[in-house]
Amino acid sequence: MSAPTSRTSAMLDRVLIGLALAIAVLAPLVLHSAYWLRVLILICIFAIVNQAWNLIIGYAGIWSFAQLALFVMGGYTTALMSLNLGWSPWLGCIAGAVVATLASMVIGIPSLRLKGAYVFLLTLAFHEIFRNLFILDTDQRFGGQYGLQRFEKWNFGGEGSVEKLTRTYYVALALLIVASLVIWRIIHSPMGLAFRSLRDSEAYALSRGVPEYRFKLLVYAISAFITGFAGAFYAHYLGSISPTNLDFNILMTQMAMIVIGGWGTFFGPILGTIVVKLADEQLRDFEQLRTLIFGAAMVATVIFLPKGLVAPLAALKNRLAAAIDARRGDADPPAA
Amino acid sequence: MSQISLVIYQGLVLGAIYALMALAFTLVYGALRFLNLSLGALFTLGAYVAFVISGQLGLPAIAGIVGAFVLVGLAGVGVYQIAVRPLVGRPGWEIASIISTLGVGIVIQQLIQLVWGPRNQAMPEIVSGNLRVGDVLVIQYQRVAVVLVSLVVMTALWFFLTRSRHGLAIRAVAQNRDAAYLNGASVNRIFMLVMALGSGLAAVAGVLLSTVLISLNPTVGLSYALRGLVVTIFGGLGSITGTLAAAFIIGLFEAFVSVYLGEGWKLPALFLFLIVVLVIRPGGLAGVSAEERT
Structure with missing residues (x-):
């Protein structure tokens, strides 16, 4: 591709991204219905999780299937903090992100030395363990099969459900944009380059001294942090979290x-x-x-x-x- | 003492079923180097085929087992043609084929649900009657029959793989695809054969399990596919002897957990066990070398 084409292409990229952002910002004003706002909020939350999942599965070549477990763990963390300690939702979101990050290290340290099918199975195993532990929880600390309810829901002010949901939507959209920017930075950092080289030619990348295991752990942790945060945000949006989320x-x-x-x-x-x-x-x-x-x-x-x-x-x-x-x-x- | 005998009895029955399921994974992985995640759904499909043949048409149990093996084996060839063959050899095809076979598995499972409904169905017994040993252990002839069928199938598979030309070709492709191809093995036909065999084995495992559970439903395959995968990985992907040993160890372990800790702890305990194993011995029982763990 010649230089002018790529410059035009980059300009078009900017125009299209701007257009998409404009549509995203204007959507609530046009749709103005509680139903559509709920759909849009869920799209934002799941887009964050999927961006974080794609970072590890699509770019870093880690076939992890524990993403939903980390997401739900973020939700449970903030629910417990809110119910037992009366923490504010934002503090709970950070706690959820931190707990998900720690959990990702528990999963990642044994799993990420392995490859391919082994990573797939081990991470799926963690997913199943978490799901079963929540369901099996007989002393009801985690609410058993019904999960946790009746904790604080988001309140960004506003009158009426449409206005309230519109504000929640803008917060969710802002989170999606921030998460996407962070992931963009990682993909276009030297670490992102290292991952693409590992994915495309592993032997060459390793021979050039790419510290595969350390990089994988790091990107796994970043992905888990974003996912845990999204999970906590989701829990406070619904006001409940349960094993059915898994x-x-x-x-x-x-x-x-x-x-x-x-x-x-x-x-x-x-x-x-x-x-x-x-x-x-x-x-x-x-x-x-x-x-x-x-x-x-x-x-x-x-x-x-x-x-x-x-x-x-x-x-x-x-x-x-x-x-x-x-x-x-x-x-x-x-x-x- | 009687508790121990219960553990051994249950463990052997489970092990016999897991062995078939794990052999299905290991055969396909050994020859094609990918995880065929449609096997969970094919496992369920096998159980339903036998349910129709023996339960609804009233034919003998052996007809149900053979019918499930043949029909689901053909379905396995279909899965290969639709979801695997277009991907073989593409860059990154291992993960692509995991996703596409998972997708096909979902489709099969949903179709089963559409045809037979989501509720439990009663599975007919193979043999009735039981034998009381001591005060805890009751040996059902049904379960003895299950173990016998599994042993017969495994023996037949062993003879097929070691004594027949096709079996030789399968092992040759598993060891070195290019060399086997250069020596005249039709790799594509071997892949189809392996997919048919693997799917057939999964189907027989599904029939046997549902006769033990005396019921079947469309989602039964998922958790047993996971167990089959655990056994496969524990045994060492692609190793047949390792897989057999692993199947009985896992069967006994699961029976032990369910007798002493309760049913609900089976899966979590199993996965914790697997995680510990993979940290200590990443190659599994058969000790696959580090380069092969891809």
């Missing part, structure tokens, strides 16, 4: 979001979250079919669109950039 179907839906959007791409998880969540809402009346459709869509995407839905969109954008370049080239040839 259901296999939910894990699969999250997976479908990343895969359909495009794993290993920056915008893929966000796009996938929006597409799958909206489809999910449309299919509400077909409880049975919806898991089937997501499963089939996941298989079809892996086979026909390995980079997910962002790939054709990116191709479209590049063609547009080329077209702009061609027109500009006719009118005003670039200076040599």
Whole structure:
């Protein structure tokens, strides 16, 4: 690709991101319904989790399936802090993020020395252990199967449910933007480069002295911190957290979001979250079919669109950039 | 003392079923180097096929087992053609095939639920009657039959792998795909054969388990697929003898936990056990070397 094309392409990137942000900011004013605001808030929260998950599964090559466990752990932490110690939700969010980070180290230290299928199974094992421990909790410290309820919900002021939800949505959107910026910085840092080199040519990367294990632990911790924070935010949004948040179907839906959007791409998880969540809402009346459709869509995407839905969109954008370049080239040839 | 005999009895029955399930994973992993996560759903499908043949059509139990093996084996070939074959050889295909077989598994499980409904169904007995030994242990002939069927299937598999040309080709592909190809083995056909065999084994495991549980439902496969994976990894991915030993060790361990700690602790204890094993001995029982742990 020649230099002017990539410059136009970068400019188009900025225009498109600006457009997407504008739509995200204006959406509540246009939709102005409690139902749609709830959908948008959940999209923001799950997009954060999926971004963090994609960072490790798509970029760092860690096939971790403990992401939902870390998310729920953040929620339980803040719920317990709120119920027992009366902590404020924001403090609880930080506590949730810290606990999820510590838990990720408990998972990561034995798992991340291993590879591939072993990581997949060990992390899934942790997921199952957490789920069972919450359900088995007979002395009701964690509320057993019903989980924890009746703790403080977010209150960012405002009158009426639409106004309240609008404010919560803007906070969630801000969190999504911050999390995405952090993840963008990591991907484009020397560490991100190291990960891509590990993913694409492991032997070469190791021979150049990339400290694989330490980097993996670090990125796993960062991902867990973001995920735990999102989990705590989610718990205070719903005002409840329970082991059903760890259901296999939910894990699969999250997976479908990343895969359909495009794993290993920056915008893929966000796009996938929006597409799958909206489809999910449309299919509400077909409880049975919806898991089937997501499963089939996941298989079809892996086979026909390995980079997910962002790939054709990116191709479209590049063609547009080329077209702009061609027109500009006719009118005003670039200076040599 | 009687508690111990209960543990051994239950452990042997579970081990016999886990061995089939784990052999399914290990055969496929050994030859194709990927985890076939559709096996959990195929396990359930096998149980439903036998339920239709023996329960609803009233044919003998052996027809149900053979029918499940054959039909689910064919389904396994279908899974290979649809979800695995287009991916083989692509960069990063190991994770891609994990995701696509997981997706296919979800589809199969949901289809089972659409056809037979989400509720439990009663599974017919293979053999009735039981034998009382001492004051705690009651040996059901049903479970003895389950262990016998599992042993017969494993023996047949062993003869197939060691004595037949196709078995030789499977082992050759597992050891070195390119060399096997250069020596005239049709790798694609071997892959299909392996997928059929693995799926068939999972199906028989599903039939046997549901006869032990005397019931079946569409989600039974998931937790048993996880157990099968635990056994496979513990045994050392791709090693058949390691897998067999691991299946009975895990079966006994699970029976021990459920007798002394209670049913609910089975899965958490199992996973903690696996984590400890992998930290101490990452290659599993068979001791796969570090380079092969990919």
